[in-house]
Amino acid sequence: MRIGVDVSQHQLPWAEIRDRVTFAEDAGFDGVWVFDHFTPLYGDRRGPCLEGWTLLAALAACTQRVRLGALVTGVTYRHPSLLAAEAVTVDHVSDGRLELGIGAAWFAQEHQELGFDFPPTGERIDRLEEALQVAKALFTSDGAHFEGRHYNLRGASYNPKPVQRPHPPIWVGANGERRMLPLAARHADVWHGNGSLADLVRRSALVDRVAEEAGRDPAAITRATNLSISEGWDEVRRRADELREAGFSYLVTSWPADRNRMDQFAATILPELVAG
Numbered sequence: 001m002r003i004g005v006d007v008s009q010h011q012l013p014w015a016e017i018r019d020r021v022t023f024a025e026d027a028g029f030d031g032v033w034v035f036d037h038f039t040p041l042y043g044d045r046r047g048p049c050l051e052g053w054t055l056l057a058a059l060a061a062c063t064q065r066v067r068l069g070a071l072v073t074g075v076t077y078r079h080p081s082l083l084a085a086e087a088v089t090v091d092h093v094s095d096g097r098l099e100l101g102i103g104a105a106w107f108a109q110e111h112q113e114l115g116f117d118f119p120p121t122g123e124r125i126d127r128l129e130e131a132l133q134v135a136k137a138l139f140t141s142d143g144a145h146f147e148g149r150h151y152n153l154r155g156a157s158y159n160p161k162p163v164q165r166p167h168p169p170i171w172v173g174a175n176g177e178r179r180m181l182p183l184a185a186r187h188a189d190v191w192h193g194n195g196s197l198a199d200l201v202r203r204s205a206l207v208d209r210v211a212e213e214a215g216r217d218p219a220a221i222t223r224a225t226n227l228s229i230s231e232g233w234d235e236v237r238r239r240a241d242e243l244r245e246a247g248f249s250y251l252v253t254s255w256p257a258d259r260n261r262m263d264q265f266a267a268t269i270l271p272e273l274v275a276g
Helices: 014-027 052-061 080-093 108-114 121-140 180-187 197-213 233-245 259-275
Strands: 002-006 031-034 067-070 098-103 144-147 152-156 170-173 190-192 222-226 250-254
Touching (some): 002 259, 014 031, 014 052, 014 259, 080 121, 098 121, 121 144, 121 152, 121 170, 121 180, 180 190, 180 197, 197 222, 233 259
Parallel strands (some): 002 031, 002 250, 067 098, 170 190, 190 222
């Protein structure tokens, strides 16, 4: 079992974010995650919220082992050619420790406040599928051509290519069963979902089915979800065991309000889950 931690960078100064990431690396977490928002999701909306991708580059330069990613990047915030260039940069600064998370975006208020376009859901999903194709083309080829409804490449190259070949692992955050899960089944190296155990099991079966129809081995798609550490430790263990039995091999914890809670998890539960 791989365990990551979302360090929840909103409302935090750089020094605190760096300290949390250093702690996570020393404690044995597999990955550290930030989010892709420009204003805090909770608390004072005018509070600090460092930008995710420049933050990943900084964290890559001050860590040695832990893997790094944004869970997940909103497709509406950047042209996929720009995102591909940012991803390659972080992959090189980290010496191949990037996990590339991406999704269709959801926070309408933030888009409206900052002037980002926020198309209807269907168009955002269309953009996500095209963006994945654009990024993969730039990661793996020179002189790439792509003709889409929303994005185009005309003899495009971006170098250097990623350290990780053919590209960093692509995470797709998806829960929608009509379009988003099939998209993940076609494109993702890792599917990250949320919901009850029954929902996750049903959605995982859908990913299996669509992957097979697309000629992919379903076993090649890692299943990931979140693990709350707010409950009693026996409940945390039980939930992790249920998710492992359901085929989920990557769990993301959120940094709790009580630092002692994180210290306890790292000292007792984390080693058990990693060894299990």
